[in-house]
Amino acid sequence: MNTLIAISGLGIFCLFAEIINLRKAIVPVAVLGLIAILGITVSEFDHPSAWYNNMVIVNNFSVAFSSLFIVLTIFILAMSGDFYKDKPSKFSDFIAIKIFLLAGAVAMVSFGNLSMFFLGIEILSISLYILAGSDRLSILSNEAGMKYFLLGSFASGFILFGICLVYGATGYFDVAEIYALSQGAGLPVWFYFGIAMILIGMLFKIAAAPFHFWAPDVYEGSPTLVTATMSTLAKVVAVATLYKLVTSLNANMPHLFQVVIVAIAILTMAVGNLLALRQENVKRMMAFSGISHAGFMLLALLSLTTAAGTLFYYTAAYAFAGIASFAVITSVTKNKATQNVSDFNGLGKTNPVLAAVLTMSLLSMAGIPIFAGFFAKFSLFTQTIEAGYLVAVIAGVISSIISIGYYFKLILAMYNKDADAETTSFPWVYTVVAVLAIALNIGMGIYPGCMFDLLK
Amino acid sequence: MENILNHIGIENYIFLSVILFCIGVFGVLYRRNAIIVFMSIEIMLNAVNLLFVAFSTYHQDAEGQVFVFFSMAVAAAEVAVGLAILVAIFRNIGSIDIANLKNLKG
Numbered sequence: 001m002n003t004l005i006a007i008s009g010l011g012i013f014c015l016f017a018e019i020i021n022l023r024k025a026i027v028p029v030a031v032l033g034l035i036a037i038l039g040i041t042v043s044e045f046d047h048p049s050a051w052y053n054n055m056v057i058v059n060n061f062s063v064a065f066s067s068l069f070i071v072l073t074i075f076i077l078a079m080s081g082d083f084y085k086d087k088p089s090k091f092s093d094f095i096a097i098k099i100f101l102l103a104g105a106v107a108m109v110s111f112g113n114l115s116m117f118f119l120g121i122e123i124l125s126i127s128l129y130i131l132a133g134s135d136r137l138s139i140l141s142n143e144a145g146m147k148y149f150l151l152g153s154f155a156s157g158f159i160l161f162g163i164c165l166v167y168g169a170t171g172y173f174d175v176a177e178i179y180a181l182s183q184g185a186g187l188p189v190w191f192y193f194g195i196a197m198i199l200i201g202m203l204f205k206i207a208a209a210p211f212h213f214w215a216p217d218v219y220e221g222s223p224t225l226v227t228a229t230m231s232t233l234a235k236v237v238a239v240a241t242l243y244k245l246v247t248s249l250n251a252n253m254p255h256l257f258q259v260v261i262v263a264i265a266i267l268t269m270a271v272g273n274l275l276a277l278r279q280e281n282v283k284r285m286m287a288f289s290g291i292s293h294a295g296f297m298l299l300a301l302l303s304l305t306t307a308a309g310t311l312f313y314y315t316a317a318y319a320f321a322g323i324a325s326f327a328v329i330t331s332v333t334k335n336k337a338t339q340n341v342s343d344f345n346g347l348g349k350t351n352p353v354l355a356a357v358l359t360m361s362l363l364s365m366a367g368i369p370i371f372a373g374f375f376a377k378f379s380l381f382t383q384t385i386e387a388g389y390l391v392a393v394i395a396g397v398i399s400s401i402i403s404i405g406y407y408f409k410l411i412l413a414m415y416n417k418d419a420d421a422e423t424t425s426f427p428w429v430y431t432v433v434a435v436l437a438i439a440l441n442i443g444m445g446i447y448p449g450c451m452f453d454l455l456k
Numbered sequence: 457m458e459n460i461l462n463h464i465g466i467e468n469y470i471f472l473s474v475i476l477f478c479i480g481v482f483g484v485l486y487r488r489n490a491i492i493v494f495m496s497i498e499i500m501l502n503a504v505n506l507l508f509v510a511f512s513t514y515h516q517d518a519e520g521q522v523f524v525f526f527s528m529a530v531a532a533a534e535v536a537v538g539l540a541i542l543v544a545i546f547r548n549i550g551s552i553d554i555a556n557l558k559n560l561k562g
């Protein structure tokens with residue numbers, strides 16, 4: 001709860017800093033403030049508490065994921081300083097919206113009441129609609145914002161209807177009360193319709209097939225830094241919230257539900273990886289890669305009681321690799337009109353550090369050992385086999401192998417082709433963020449145990 | 457006070473809301489004018505608000521009516537952002553027909 005209040009206060013401060021002429025100080029203050037908030041959050045670990053009639057519940061799950069979100073936001077804010085350099089008049093808005101987005105994210109993983117869940121998801125989504133359309137003179141960004149807005153509010157409508165039916169069936173918004181009631185028999189049939197509609201809405205938000213079609217367009221059209229936010233922060237938030245929601249609403253899921261989850265996960269992995277193979281635009285390729293990773297993360301829903309640690313490890317590994325790769329992509333495509341694979345030709349010679357970081361982050365996403373992505377997939381597959389769904393693991397392994405195909409397309413372009421344009425300068429801040437993020441990823445790969453055991 | 461739900465029945469409220477919600481869904485899926493799409497989204501959200509109030513009376517519990525205030529505020533914020541994006545689009549291409557938004561594909 002202190003985290004939530006502190007984050008909102010920091011966001012309001014960023015808006016006021018514009019008025020009192022502190023524009024230059026916004027990014028350093030925001031980053032330092034978030035580091036302090038990270039300290040507050042971590043100190044709440046192992047001190048579970050409930051606030052305001054169970055509106056907000058702080059437990060180890062919410063503390064661990066909130067810390068991950070704060071670290072990701074620190075990376076994104078650090079890059080914002082350079083990214084929005086030529087738009088000084090709106091600078092504080094971009095920073096403040098990103099901080100409010102973080103507040104929504106924290107509310108989403110620490111809700112104890114469905115109204116808090118709904119407010120959190122709307123704060124996150126509305127901030128993202130604004131950010132997606134924030135480059136208002138570019139028709140591509142406008143189109144991305146419009147598509148994201150239409151499909152996002154469509155999905156919000158489904159979530160709201162689901163919450164309403166659950167309320168109608170039980171008479172409560174408090175998830176603990178709903179959980180207690182859902183254990184007994186005799187609930188009206190609307191309850192299950194309500195759960196199904198909330199799930200459909202959440203699958204829209206995490207871009208799982210067959211609700212994934214908006215993601216590639218939105219990711220391609222948005223400004224690159226916003227694409228980085230969506231593909232790392234927003235996706236991780238949505239997956240963690242879905243996990244928390246399913247755990248807190250019905251822990252003893254019917255078998256049919258698990259079969260549906262397995263089918264959606266297999267379809268998502270296959271669609272994401274197969275369509276990524278024929279993409280030339282890097283942002284679009286990363287969008288499909290994110291879709292396939294959402295499929296992997298859905299497998300955590302099959303072993304609800306034990307998978308929290310694995311899900312945390314997987315999302316952290318994916319998000320750090322994503323931040324590292326997007327820092328490189330932002331840096332390379334900064335002054336270019338396109339973001340094609342050919343724009344990366346010869347990067348291995350012109351900037352070996354960035355090329356090495358991008359290679360490592362792609363290898364982590366593909367699941368090559370040493371990097372955290374391998375241990376994440378390994379433990380996820382182990383748990384899925386223990387839950388008894390071997391077929392999902394086989395599909396997961398096959399789609400991991402397919403994914404190496406398009407990741408290597410980018411790696412080969414960097415090292416085997418010659419640069420066709422003159423080299424531009426690469427601002428140092430992107431390099432620092434990329435190196436730090438990939439270092440965290442490798443660190444997680446070397447000591448996987450300490451993160452798996454956090455959420456036992 | 458006699459409860460009006462005893463005469464009408466909660467099921468009828470659910471049917472009405474589902475019908476309104478479906479009208480909204482088909483409006484979003486089939487209309488091409490962005491303003492009408494926004495109106496359809498509002499119909500979806502307001503169908504849910506109606507059902508919240510009906511359930512609130514059914515359970516004799518004020519929480520549902522409080523939730524309606526939250527969801528109305530959220531819907532207003534959402535549509536304000538949507539209209540702002542629409543204005544930006546209209547300035548760029550001079551049209552609010554969402555069928556014209558076809559620059560992103562592949």
